Amino acid sequence: MTQHPHQVGARFTSTAASQQPITITEAHIIERLADASVGAGHAVRVTVIQGGRSKNGFVYDQAALRQIAALLEDTHAYADHSRSEADLQTRSVRDVVGFYHDAEYIAGPAGQPGHVDATLHIFEAANWLWTLINEACTLGRPELIGLSVDLFGAWQVNEATGAKEISAIHTLNSCDVVTRPSAGGAFRRILHAESSLSSLPEGEHPMAEQHNTQTSEITSSPSITPIDAPITSTPAIATQKIDRLREELQRQRCELLLERRLSESILPEPVKSQVRGRFQQRLFEEQELEHELSAALTMMAQLTRDGLVRGHGYEKASITGMVSEAEKVQASFDAMFDLEIDTGRLGNVRGFTSIREAYARVTGDSSLQGGISGSSQLGQLPMSPFGPTGFISEADVTTASFSYLLGSSMNKRLLKDYQAWPAEWMKFVSIAPIRDFKQQSRVRMGAFGSLAIVPEDSPYQSITLGDSAATYVAQKRGNLVPISREAIINDDLHAIKQIPGKLAVAAAYTLAEFVYGFLANNPSIYDGQPLFTTGAPHNNLGAQALSTLALQQGVTAMREQTNFAGKRIGLRPRYLIVPPELEWTSMVVTKSAGVPGSPNNDINPMLGYVQPIVSPQLTSSTQWFLAADPREIDTIEVGFVGGQVNPALFIQDQPMLGLNFTQDVLTFKCRHEYGGATTDFRGLYRGV
Structure with missing residues (x-):
């Protein structure tokens, strides 16, 4: 069997050994009554790492485990791993939750590498973590959290198995509390030290057993029955201490039961706080707590039915402040x-x-x-x-x-840049969600003329409405953007950071070209005629360059538009759409108090009459357009498939497919799906 050295710097957690995942079956909290040698706080006995092969492919043999055990003593424990390699030496003091002591290597059965155990002392300042561990073990769910070692060492790749066999451990940076361990790190039992017991004479310990590790189990469904341990020939002082210990144990059971039932309850937080205030720091029976919770739920339900409480939103309790x-x-x-x-x-x-x-x-x-x-x-x-050396990390x-x-992140950047791009075309078009790529039909109903006079004793006359339909089919637009391995190796961050912005501009510009193309290209519409015509059938095409007089003629033409019954509908244009070449002319025409060039300084009736919109997608230097408010009359409709107005970014990252396999390339796909049509010509006018 040949081995070749390779390096991989990955972070590990603690849950696999040899060929099969390791399952920690212990789910009991153990109350140990012994000397408190490490001061205040809380202690829990943990398995730091299991021998054998971890989920990330690293193999820990007996020698590696012994090295880890030797390095673990007094090692810091943090909440979660560091965010980057640069943070390893400058971890925040707010992340420190405790330290490890009494580390030891535990040999496994014949042929098995064993595991490393230690005691994790949790600081009083990290009481939130202690509450989490305590409840998880009490509920019989210790696997919800685990431990992850952060090592610096060397390994060799076994070509026959693909495993990375640890050959040396140089540094143990930390052993951190995480959510998904990969190398067997798990909580085994909780230890409560009681310093007062150290004063008892040897042999008179009320719960003494072999190795001074006396236990009384608390199952995942704690009851509040008293402890009936037989006590014989105990001095008076020891009896008093035993009574205090029993009372303290019962109090702790009550606190665990209270917090567990409150976390499971759907009561609002203010009601939970009220219940907690009634039961904290005292002994109670489980039936008493259940009765109180049931009464609170009944009261909230009645208040809700009576309309006195609304929107309180029953929510499951969650642990806040925890960031994965x-x-x-x-x-x-x-x-x-x-x-x-x-x-x-x-x-x-x-x-x-x-x-x-x-x-x-x-x-x-x-x-x-x-x-x-x-x-x-x-x-x-x-x-x-x-x-080879590098970071051995067991992270999630x-x-x-x-x-x-x-x-x-690229998709978020794409959306941010896309939404920042000017989209003034939205002011004069209608946006609609569509379900698929099938033909979309927008029916234009006819109109009634004047209501007919109904003579006395005569029947009403029936009339019918004609209709027509504008149709369109959505289309898919997009591109593939590859990111090569060379770009990552060359550390070309500047180029990669530009990709979302470039895609955003391309998507926004393509959509704007699509919309303004209805105006500039004068396409045929639902009635088979061009959108803009001089005279019949549309009467919405002028022949003058942009000026105050030409603008007035356009307004008049829109005012004269009629409905299906031939009645004028009196439309008023709201927007003046011009190319960049006419931007300043549009400002002069719409913002001058007097008619530009008038010898008598006549009042300009077009002052503030319409809002100018400048579009770089309009390439003719002479064309200008008027558009009505789409809330008053249909103009152009743009439909987005699935209602997805923004473009989307997708990733092809399967290692055995496509360019990722043949050329070491990650491929990102930008996709935008939409279509549109002119739904009514009467809300649009072209000047030239």
Whole structure:
């Protein structure tokens, strides 16, 4: 069997060994009554790492586990892993939740590498974490959280199995509390030290058992029955202490029961706080608490039915302030693309300064040896006597996460830039959601003329309405944008950051060209005639350059438009649409108090009459247009498939498909789906 050294810097958590995942079956809280050698706070016995093969492919043998056990003593415990490699040496003091002591290597059965156990001392300042651990173990769900080691070491790749066999552990940076461990890190039992017991004479401990590790189990459904342990020949002082211990144990059981039932309840928070105030710091029976919760629910239901309480929104209790590792990494990607971050929830997030750093942080491949998706094996690493060195990290993000995280931030940037692009065409068109790419039909109903006079004792006369329909079919527009492995290796962040903006401009400009094309190209519409005609049938095409007089003629032409019954409908234009060449002329015509060029300084009746819109998509230097308000009459309709007005960005990141396999290329696809048609000519007028 040959082995070749390779490096992968990934972060690990704690849940797999050998060939099968390790399942921690212990779900009991153990109350240990012993000396308190580490002061105030809380302690929990944990399995830091299981031997064998982790979910991320690293193999920990007996030698590696012994090294980890030796390095673990007094190691810091943090909440979640660091956000980037640069943060390893400058972790915030607010992230520290405790430290490890009494670490030891536990040998496994014959042929098995065993595991590393330690005691995690949790600071009183991290009481939120203690509450989380306590409740998870009480409910029999310790797997909801786990431990993840952050190591610096060396390994070799076994070509026969593909496993990365640990050859040396140089540094243990931290062992952190995370949500999805990968190497077997788990909470086993909770330890409560009681310093007062150290004063008892040897052999008179009320619950003494072998090795001084006395236990009394609390199952996931705690009851409030007293402890009936037999006590014989105990001095008076010891009896008093035992009574106090029993009372304290019952009080703790009550607190656990109270918090568990409140977290499961759908009561609003103010009501929960009221119930908590009644039951905290006292002993009670479970039936008493259940009766109180039931009464509170009945009261809230009655108040809701009577209309006295509305919108209180029963919500499940959740643990606030907990931010996952994936959220932190996504925030760093967002900051890299200059997107706004929720600093109130996430804190001060440092954006990645390079695409190399982002890629290495997510995949752990700090040298980019593994290719974009881990399918190629290019490049070699500097060697140590034990093999290549790098970060061994067991975090809850994977290699496949890189393209998703990058794509998510790029999509946000695309939407931000797209929405910032001027879209004044929306003022004079109607926007509609459509379900599919089938032909869309917009029926134009006819109109009644004047109501007929009905003579005495005569029947009413029936009349019918004619109609016509404007139709269109939505089309799909888009492009593929590849990001090569070379771009990541060359650390070309500037080029990659430009992609969303370029796509946003292209999508916005393409849509604007589509809309203004209805005006500039004078297409045939639903009646088979061009949109703009001189005289019949549309009477909406002038022949003069833009001026105050020409504008007045256009207004008059729109006022004279008639309905199906030949009645004038008195439309008023709301917008003046011009190319860039006529921008200043439109300003003079619509904003001058006097008629421009008038010898007698006549009053300009077009002052503020219409709102100018300048469109760079109009290429004729002489054409100008009037448009009515689409809320008063139909003009142009633009329909978006699925109601998706914004363009969307998609990712092709399967390592065995397409360019990702053949050329080490991540492919991003920009897609925009829409169509449109002129639905009524009467709300539009062209000057030349």
